[in-house]
Amino acid sequence: MIAVEGLGVLRDGRPVLREVGLSAGEGSWTAVIGPNGAGKSTLLQAIAGLLPHTGHVRLNGRKGLRGRERARTVAYAPQNPVLPEDLTVFDYTLLGRSPHIPYLGRERTADREVAGRALRRLDLEEFAGRRLGRMSGGERQRVVLARALAQEAPILLLDEPTTALDLGHQQQVLELLDELRVTEGLTVITTLHDLGMAGRYADTLVLVSGGRVAASGPPAEVLTAELVGAHFGARVSVAAGPDGRPVLSLERP
Numbered sequence: 098m099i100a101v102e103g104l105g106v107l108r109d110g111r112p113v114l115r116e117v118g119l120s121a122g123e124g125s126w127t128a129v130i131g132p133n134g135a136g137k138s139t140l141l142q143a144i145a146g147l148l149p150h151t152g153h154v155r156l157n158g159r160k161g162l163r164g165r166e167r168a169r170t171v172a173y174a175p176q177n178p179v180l181p182e183d184l185t186v187f188d189y190t191l192l193g194r195s196p197h198i199p200y201l202g203r204e205r206t207a208d209r210e211v212a213g214r215a216l217r218r219l220d221l222e223e224f225a226g227r228r229l230g231r232m233s234g235g236e237r238q239r240v241v242l243a244r245a246l247a248q249e250a251p252i253l254l255l256d257e258p259t260t261a262l263d264l265g266h267q268q269q270v271l272e273l274l275d276e277l278r279v280t281e282g283l284t285v286i287t288t289l290h291d292l293g294m295a296g297r298y299a300d301t302l303v304l305v306s307g308g309r310v311a312a313s314g315p316p317a318e319v320l321t322a323e324l325v326g327a328h329f330g331a332r333v334s335v336a337a338g339p340d341g342r343p344v345l346s347l348e349r350p
């Protein structure tokens with residue numbers, strides 16, 4: 098579904114990603130982890146087709162998708178989106194349907210239903226008529242996710258989708274993504290700072306450090322005390338949870 102090979106990105110003439118490779122199959126969940134400034138957001142933006150790059154990015158076996166075709170294939174939710182303050186939650190979510198609405202056409206009832214369902218799934222139904230400028234940080238983050246879901250693209254690229262959310266809504270969003278990949282075969286790539294969450298939900302972790310892939314594989318292979326110490330400068334202990342997935346605990350120095 099997603100194949101990235103030899104990806105390189107320059108920002109302000111400085112290489113921030115080098116020789117990055119990644120592959121993700123249908124219905125899989127990949128979490129991109131790594132320290133601040135490692136290049137995680139840049140990687141998502143390059144896969145989404147938003148940044149010039151060297152190397153290859155293939156989505157559904159195709160390179161260089163553009164415009165509506167790309168928007169029907171990939172939904173991307175940025176870490177810090179700029180939101181139009183005066184737009185209502187419903188109208189913003191409906192923007193996710195744009196790639197499905199004919200040029201110069203109007204949305205159909207089915208599009209409004211899809212937008213309504215996305216809002217319901219994210220606990221936002223009661224806010225449908227509220228302007229974005231009057232929403233809290235966590236509510237706004239959920240609206241951005243609702244718009245991405247309304248796009249109904251088979252690939253979801255979500256940059257730190259849970260940072261502003263309270264614990265209950267973090268769990269709700271992560272469970273929803275898991276359900277969507279299992280039941281609808283969506284391919285999910287998220288960046289996640291919370292290594293515990295990443296190890297709990299993703300089936301593959303890609304550790305990016307200094308613009309390169311330092312390690313990738315199942316959570317138990319990537320979330321080791323050695324790798325976390327070397328790349329995050331954090332001292333942790335790692336135990337196997339009941340499902341065999343790694344559970345991290347911070348150790349006091």
Ligand SMILES: Nc1ncnc2c1ncn2[C@@H]1O[C@H](COP(=O)(O)OP(=O)(O)OP(=O)(O)O)[C@@H](O)[C@H]1O
Nearest residue numbers: 108109113131132133134135136137138139140288
């Ligand atoms: N618009 C930009 N112009 C120039 N340099 C940028 C830009 N955005 C990011 N960078 C630089 O590119 C590098 C990678 O940034 P990126 O945002 O991809 O890191 P990240 O791993 O997502 O970090 P964080 O965990 O802090 O969100 C950093 O050195 C950053 O300073």
